[in-house]
Amino acid sequence: MALIVQKYGGTSVGSLDRIRNVVRKVKAAAERGHRLVVVLSAMAGETDRLIELARQMHEDPDPRELDVLLTTGEQQSVALFCIAARGMGLDARSLLGFQAGLQTDRFYGKARIERVEARRIQELLDQGRVVVVAGFQGIDPEGDITTLGRGGSDTTAVAVAAALQADVCEIYTDVEGVFTSDPNIVPDARKLKQVSYEEMLEMASLGAKVLDIRSVEFAAKFGVRIHVRSTFTDKEGTMVVPEEEVQEKLVITGVTYSKNDARIVVRGVPDRPGVAHKVFAPISEAGIVVDVIIQNASVEGITDLSFTVPKTDFKQAMNLLSGVAREIEAQEVLGDPNVAKVSIIGIGMRNHAGVATKMFGVLASEGINIQNITTSEIKISCVIEDKYTELAVRALHEAFGLGEDSPPRAE
Amino acid sequence: MALIVQKYGGTSVGSLDRIRNVVRKVKAAAERGHRLVVVLSAMAGETDRLIELARQMHEDPDPRELDVLLTTGEQQSVALFCIAARGMGLDARSLLGFQAGLQTDRFYGKARIERVEARRIQELLDQGRVVVVAGFQGIDPEGDITTLGRGGSDTTAVAVAAALQADVCEIYTDVEGVFTSDPNIVPDARKLKQVSYEEMLEMASLGAKVLDIRSVEFAAKFGVRIHVRSTFTDKEGTMVVPEEEVQEKLVITGVTYSKNDARIVVRGVPDRPGVAHKVFAPISEAGIVVDVIIQNASVEGITDLSFTVPKTDFKQAMNLLSGVAREIEAQEVLGDPNVAKVSIIGIGMRNHAGVATKMFGVLASEGINIQNITTSEIKISCVIEDKYTELAVRALHEAFGLGEDSPPRAE
Numbered sequence: 118m119a120l121i122v123q124k125y126g127g128t129s130v131g132s133l134d135r136i137r138n139v140v141r142k143v144k145a146a147a148e149r150g151h152r153l154v155v156v157l158s159a160m161a162g163e164t165d166r167l168i169e170l171a172r173q174m175h176e177d178p179d180p181r182e183l184d185v186l187l188t189t190g191e192q193q194s195v196a197l198f199c200i201a202a203r204g205m206g207l208d209a210r211s212l213l214g215f216q217a218g219l220q221t222d223r224f225y226g227k228a229r230i231e232r233v234e235a236r237r238i239q240e241l242l243d244q245g246r247v248v249v250v251a252g253f254q255g256i257d258p259e260g261d262i263t264t265l266g267r268g269g270s271d272t273t274a275v276a277v278a279a280a281l282q283a284d285v286c287e288i289y290t291d292v293e294g295v296f297t298s299d300p301n302i303v304p305d306a307r308k309l310k311q312v313s314y315e316e317m318l319e320m321a322s323l324g325a326k327v328l329d330i331r332s333v334e335f336a337a338k339f340g341v342r343i344h345v346r347s348t349f350t351d352k353e354g355t356m357v358v359p360e361e362e363v364q365e366k367l368v369i370t371g372v373t374y375s376k377n378d379a380r381i382v383v384r385g386v387p388d389r390p391g392v393a394h395k396v397f398a399p400i401s402e403a404g405i406v407v408d409v410i411i412q413n414a415s416v417e418g419i420t421d422l423s424f425t426v427p428k429t430d431f432k433q434a435m436n437l438l439s440g441v442a443r444e445i446e447a448q449e450v451l452g453d454p455n456v457a458k459v460s461i462i463g464i465g466m467r468n469h470a471g472v473a474t475k476m477f478g479v480l481a482s483e484g485i486n487i488q489n490i491t492t493s494e495i496k497i498s499c500v501i502e503d504k505y506t507e508l509a510v511r512a513l514h515e516a517f518g519l520g521e522d523s524p525p526r527a528e
Numbered sequence: 529m530a531l532i533v534q535k536y537g538g539t540s541v542g543s544l545d546r547i548r549n550v551v552r553k554v555k556a557a558a559e560r561g562h563r564l565v566v567v568l569s570a571m572a573g574e575t576d577r578l579i580e581l582a583r584q585m586h587e588d589p590d591p592r593e594l595d596v597l598l599t600t601g602e603q604q605s606v607a608l609f610c611i612a613a614r615g616m617g618l619d620a621r622s623l624l625g626f627q628a629g630l631q632t633d634r635f636y637g638k639a640r641i642e643r644v645e646a647r648r649i650q651e652l653l654d655q656g657r658v659v660v661v662a663g664f665q666g667i668d669p670e671g672d673i674t675t676l677g678r679g680g681s682d683t684t685a686v687a688v689a690a691a692l693q694a695d696v697c698e699i700y701t702d703v704e705g706v707f708t709s710d711p712n713i714v715p716d717a718r719k720l721k722q723v724s725y726e727e728m729l730e731m732a733s734l735g736a737k738v739l740d741i742r743s744v745e746f747a748a749k750f751g752v753r754i755h756v757r758s759t760f761t762d763k764e765g766t767m768v769v770p771e772e773e774v775q776e777k778l779v780i781t782g783v784t785y786s787k788n789d790a791r792i793v794v795r796g797v798p799d800r801p802g803v804a805h806k807v808f809a810p811i812s813e814a815g816i817v818v819d820v821i822i823q824n825a826s827v828e829g830i831t832d833l834s835f836t837v838p839k840t841d842f843k844q845a846m847n848l849l850s851g852v853a854r855e856i857e858a859q860e861v862l863g864d865p866n867v868a869k870v871s872i873i874g875i876g877m878r879n880h881a882g883v884a885t886k887m888f889g890v891l892a893s894e895g896i897n898i899q900n901i902t903t904s905e906i907k908i909s910c911v912i913e914d915k916y917t918e919l920a921v922r923a924l925h926e927a928f929g930l931g932e933d934s935p936p937r938a939e
Contacts, residue, residue: 133584167604173544174608175615182614185622186607189600193578196597197585203593204586211596215626216671237671260627260648 119284120242121146124156124252124274128291129348130194131161137201139348142289143247144207152242154281155209156252156274157198159190180225184254184264188214191251191270198249209247212237214254214262219273221255221263228255228263230272230335233280242281250277268329275332279339286341288328289348294355295320295327297519298372302507305520309370310353313360316370317343319462319496323373333357360464368465368472369517374506378408379431380456380488382423383438385448388415395445396422399437405430409458409491409500419448423489425500428454456488457503461513462496473497479516485509530695531653532557535567535663535685539702540759541605542572548612550759553700554658555618563653565692566620567663567685568609570601591636595665595675599625602662602681609660620658623648625665625673630684632666632674639666639674641683641746644691653692661688679740686743690750697752699739700759705766706731706738708930709783713918716931720781721764724771727781728754730873730907734784744768771875779876779883780928785917789819790842791867791899793834794849796859799826806856807833810848816841820869820902820911830859834900836911839865867899868914872924873907884908890927896920 123143130136143155167186171178178186195211202209218234241248252270255263265272271288278286295317298306312320314337321330327345336343336357346354356362386392393412400407410424426434431454438450459480466472476497480487485508489500501509514520534554541547554566578597582589589597606622613620629645652659663681666674676683682699689697706728709717723731725748732741738756747754747768757765767773797803804823811818821835837845842865849861870891877883887908891898896919900911912920925931 133581136585170544170604170608171611174547174612178611179614182607182610182622185624186604186611189603189607192600192603193581193597196593196600197581199593200582200589200597201585203590211593213596213673262624 118150118152120152120154120281122154122156122274122278122281122283122286123289124270124287125158125289125348126270126291127158127161127164129289130157130198133197133201136194136198137205140198140202140205140207142348143202143209144205147207147247154238154242154248154250154277154283155198156250156270156277157191157194158252158270159187159194163190163193181261184225184262187264188251188254188262191253195249195251202247207247208245209249210241211249211251212241213251215256215260217250217277219255219276221257221265223257223259223261223263225263227266228257230255230265230276233276235277235280238277238281265331268332271329271332272335275335275339275341275343278341279335283341285344286336287344287346288332289346290327291348292327293347293350293352294345295357295371297370298510298514299374303372303511303514303520306514307519307521309355310365311356311358311363312370313363313464314357315360315495316462316464317357319460319493320371320373323375323458323460323462323496323498328357363464366465367463367519368469369461369463369519370465371462372510372513372517372519373460373462374510375458375460376503376506377428378425378456378458378500379428379452379454380423380425380500381431381434381438381453382421382451383442383447384421384451386420386422387446388418388420392445393422396438396441399441400426400434403430403433403437405434409489409498411489425456425458425489455503456500457506458498458500459506459509459513460496460498461517464495466495466497475516476513479512480509483508483512529561529563531563531565531692533565533567533685533689533692533694533697534700535681535698536569536700536759537681537702538569538572538575540700541568541609544608544612547605547609548616550700551609551613551616551618553759554613554620555616558618558658565649565653565659565661565688565694566609567661567681567688568602568605569663569681570605574601574604592672595636595673598675599662599665599673602664606660606662613658618658619656620660621652622660622662623652624662626667626671628661628688630666630687632668632676634668634670634672634674636674638677639668641666641676641687644687646688646691649688649692676742679743682740682743683746686746686750686752686754689752690746694752696755697747698755698757699743700757701738702759703738704758704761704763705756706768706782708781709921709925710785714783714922714925714931717925718930718932720766721776722767722769722774723781724774724875725768726771726906727873727875728768730871730904731782731784734786734869734871734873734907734909739768774875777876778874778930779880780872780874780930781876782873783921783924783928783930784871784873785921786869787914787917788839789836789867789869789911790839790863790865791834791836791911792842792845792849792864793832793862794853794858795832795862797831797833798857799829799831803856804833807849807852810852811837811845814841814844814848816845820900820909822900836867836869836900866914867911868917869909869911870917870920870924871907871909872928875906877906877908886927887924890923891920894919894923
């Protein structure tokens with residue numbers, strides 16, 4: 118008999134019928150003797166509908182009031198769930214963020230959970246009830262309603278699981294788990310049985326959209342075991358666990374890609390102390406996140422600086438840099454939005470030499486030029502021309518033996 | 529400079545444009561230097577839409593969860609109002625029931641306000657802000673969400689006005705005030721400048737739908753001056769005030785009618801002690817409210833009992849009584865749903881003899897038979913055949929000089 122936190126996303130509760138389907142799943146788990154806390158998102162499309170209403174009232178809606186508006190979506194989900202549950206013989210009680218003790222900081226729209234005061238959840242569990250918590254929302258020290266940002270219901274579920282020391286936090290979604298790559302472009306991508314927190318974090322930040330990145334950070338911090346699985350089947354999904362629990366030792370567990378960045382090159386930069394600071398200071402002051410920075414070897418005191426920025430910030434970054442270029446007497450600023458970042462991820466890299474070399478070799482043999490490279494202990498990312506994205510991902514997936522048909526191998 | 533509580537109903541906030549219109553009205557009042565608390569209902573139709581969703585989940589929705597669902601309607605109104613307000617240069621902050629300190633008992637769906645802990649409202653007012661409170665909702669001692677029942681936003685407004693000792697509670701609605709009768713059937717019905725709490729209570733309970741009856745009770749108890757007026761004009765409406773403040777002394781202030789009752793006659797009842805108890809006990813045990821009871825004078829130890837019950841309870845009452853009739857050996861039970869109750873109301877009755885006689889005379893002269901009569905200190909109601917309703921109301925309105933063209937007169 119376990120204590121389980123289950124989270125169902127917007128698609129899973131996207132209609133009254135689907136909510137009934139979730140009630141059936143929860144009831145089945147309750148009948149197996151488990152104690153259950155269920156975290157729900159808003160019905161699919163509801164949050165966007167509310168944002169659109171707010172925008173019609175003001176192009177830049179007041180963040181405090183926008184949170185008051187948006188939290189009605191999850192409030193409706195939990196109420197409808199509990200009403201349906203009663204009709205189906207399941208004793209369920211809803212709790213909103215403020216009732217469930219989800220205390221956050223004051224940053225409306227992107228609040229962080231500071232603590233979970235789980236007294237009421239615990240009381241209702243002790244009464245033998247299923248507790249249904251509205252995801253995505255919390256309460257700040259002033260008693261104001263906050264939201265945790267897109268994907269925030271994942272974080273709600275993990276935070277509640279941590280506070281209750283639940284045995285597992287099940288994240289139900291519309292995919293069957295975490296895959297070695299995007300099945301839409303790699304047909305033989307394989308569902309992973311297990312993945313470590315660190316790998317999951319890299320995957321999430323590099324484009325895999327299965328789990329919200331903050332929920333993984335939270336899980337890693339408090340050792341919450343996450344089970345990512347599908348609402349629409351009973352198959353086992355993927356366990357996200359501490360590294361030491363991962364049994365299947367792969368060199369690489371995933372190949373991801375992202376087309377969210379643009380590349381900028383500042384050419385002909387006089388190689389003087391402080392010049393990099395002059396280039397990056399105005400960009401970081403504008404809140405633009407810079408990644409995969411490369412500075413070429415200096416030739417006759419002249420160098421090139423290249424890096425990526427989010428595509429949404431590309432125009433602003435180019436404008437800022439044209440001013441900077443004049444000031445530091447650089448030759449020119451070139452921008453290219455048509456790039457992609459392809460990454461391989463795996464804790465196995467730590468113990469295996471030659472992974473980077475192999476990656477570069479695979480891309481070279483496909484005739485793909487690498488523009489920038491960035492690495493971490495468990496990740497290598499290459500910036501390439503975006504038209505090669507699918508080719509690169511498939512070739513890397515194959516070369517590292519990740520497919521359904523290729524048994525995992527450590528080289 | 530006054531402290532004003534303004535309440536806007538569902539029609540007044542029935543669309544984004546109408547919400548903007550309300551923002552303009554509130555802003556105009558703020559610019560006249562007033563301190564303002566605004567209470568809003570859900571957008572027209574939203575509560576019914578949510579109830580329908582709940583019914584699709586369960587024919588008899590759990591009351592606790594239904595309240596969680598329904599309160600999202602007002603929550604959306606206040607958030608959208610505050611978002612629009614910002615765009616229009618008005619600094620407004622929303623408070624939900626639990627934030628505004630609207631503490632109620634635990635009767636979901638029909639909770640009563642026990643006290644208003646107005647600390648946060650007061651704080652926001654002191655900061656120079658307009659405070660926008662979600663109507664209809666409160667929080668019980670367990671921290672659960674409750675609703676006050678249909679029309680509950682009126683009560684929210686009056687309770688907040690009482691707690692803040694506001695100068696006036698303005699109830700904005702889609703009519704221009706309280707009229708001497710229903711303008712739909714009495715074309716020259718006149719808007720009253722003032723009406724006393726007691727008269728308003730009788731009017732509300734006898735069919736006038738301008739104000740929720742509990743809000744009037746609350747206002748009377750705490751001496752809150754209510755101003756009923758239209759959202760869509762700037763005209764003065766009707767002040768609902770303590771009796772001693774009413775300046776225009778009319779014998780009768782209103783003629784109302786209701787078609788919500790049915791009449792039942794138990795004929796040929798043996799006139800023994802306890803027989804009335806035997807008739808009414810099973811009906812009251814079933815929660816059916818009985819009104820305008822008449823017991824005819826006994827002839828040879830046999831009498832008739834007649835009374836009204838709400839039409840919605842008519843069938844059940846008839847079933848119960850057929851059993852009772854056998855038991856007490858009554859002759860028969862006759863039911864008639866085609867009746868109406870026509871009433872005249874006025875505190876002036878206290879000081880004027882002959883009002884009842886005049887009423888009976890007016891009805892008689894129109895050939896209308898009176899089936900049952902009930903009176904209170906400030907009200908006389910007659911049950912008549914319902915096809916005469918309009919005729920009776922018009923004749924009484926005219927005879928008591930209530931029309932636009934007839935100057936008020938005390939006889």
